[in-house]
Amino acid sequence: MTVPVIGIARTLNYYAYYPFWQGFFDSLNLKTIVSSPTTKEILDQGVKDALAEACLPIKLFFGHIATLKSKVDYLFIPRIVNLNRKTVYCPKFLGLPDMIKYSYENLPPVIDLRVDNRSLKDSLLIASLKLASFFGFSKLRGFKAYREGIRQQNFYENLLQKGYLPVNEVNVNSPKLFSVKSSFKIALLGYPYLVYDNYVNLKILEFLNKNNVQVLTAEQVPWPIRNKYAPFTNKKRLFWTFSDRVLSSFQYFLKNVPDLKGIIHLTAFGCGPDFIVDRIMEIDAGEQQIPYLTLTIDEHTGEAGLVTRVEAFLDMIKRKSR
Template sequence: MARIGIPSALLYYIYYPFWLTFFNEIGVQVVTSGRTTKNILDKGVREALADACVPIKLFFGHVMDLKDKADYLFIPRVVCLNGKTIYCPKFLGLPDMIRHSLDDIPPIIDVRIDTRQGRLSLIKAYLEIGSYFGASRNTVLRAYCLARAALRRYNLLLMKGFSPIEAMELIKNPDNKKLVLPPKANLRFAVLGYPYAIYDSFISVNILDKLKKMGVNVLTAENINPLLLSLQKNCGLPKRLFWTFSDKALKAAHYLFRHDRVDAVLHLTAFGCGPDSLLNKFIELEAKQHRDIPFMTLMIDEHTGEAGMATRLEAFVDMVRRRKEAFACQN
């Protein structure tokens, strides 16, 4: 059985349940690089371009960890999946960056996926992927339908409040009693940003778990129904943001600020990310229109220390809690 390697970074947190189901159904074994470690990050920092953002450097490290464990690497050239916005240009160039930067890597499956090319473009892309492994048309179409169903189940779990790692575990083991939503706390924070930064507990310095241990319920853009986000339209801009994850995060910020569903908003941003710097400014401008909801930006890179992040979070949570208690006393 052929083995295909999927790095546990970037789009992994959004589409892995789809990819896992698809490849299993066409008879291909999926191998992942697992959770991020310091060793994986260090490898990526050594191999990637110096001016790349930390998520891209991390992707290089995950590829290095996988290259001797798989017969193929799956690094699709994902351009557009909603017919409107595109992914970061570095995503588009990832297959070429990996191919020309790393030695002794297995063949890369870098099929281009762009739904702006027509309604059947997604199916055509996966038929092309299936052809690498000799899968018949009917087998690929069946696998594609089952993968779409798996992705729907996954997204429903995210909207219930589970994180991607928790949702993946629940799909694999629905009877896992350890995975339950935390009890409602007296504080509720939104953590906005790109999913591959927020949900990677190593580069985010475990921000979600830290907040939960401080008695804070956490809400992310992935926990919000996409229909509610679509109602935000262009967020007061002449046109919607060009990049998919930036557009989603900005719409989540507008929705949360304007519907007062949280006690505070945090934006986790990666140093060196061009789209993220623009996104942060737009979220900051919206925050200034809603001064009753505290806002803070947290920047991460490969040097981010856990102690410094914990100190900032503790101070911010304490400030928001005292502010809420003072406001309650006045009323």
């Protein structure tokens, strides 16, 4: 019997939940292919295929799907609505399976199971059992695969909290630390598919490391702590999961890292939620006199211009603290 091949795009939720799905599919001996790391060609293809008004990450998702679709038997694009029972994913995430289905012809079948813990308790488990059954496995096998996914996801999140880079290396025994330890601490905040994609972030992580900057990211703050810091005004929190993650970790860093030297917000052109997130962070950082820089990335942003701005930002902080 031939084993079906399932395609996963190396962007968006990949940086947040890939270890869960990898553990799940591996446990069922199903073969997965992840699209290759982002390149100019992938981004250009996405820009060509997606709606012009889409934000950069959605265009990029199209580009990754375009490279995968002829190599796999199924495209895996789950519709993750809610996992923590408090926030939902950006509406553009929720529309992804439909956007892809109606944009390309001759696609392999799209697996777009819905996960929404608000309307159905244990929604992820139920979706996993359905998926296992779709591929002909028993409930028991599905449950074991789910448990393996959870185990790998917890392992991964633990590594992120310690400062490891979320690439394939996190699943081996000797992952590399991505951030140097230093007294010069900068919070690099943004959605994981911007911060950790080395093409999209224009190598800013590497640049900060080379300049002996310790980088703090939202993923280093565990969920129970972030959850405590999420309400930003009048006990309200943001609706969108990744925006909530950025803002709550920002609040945490402001209040708990006394030697925080500055904050860089990496944002994508065309992102609706970030208009709100960026403004709130800019005002709060200003009140605390913490230097704040917004870097907006689009398909035309060049590495040289971005590096110049970050260099100037670091110089300004150093001069200020002399």
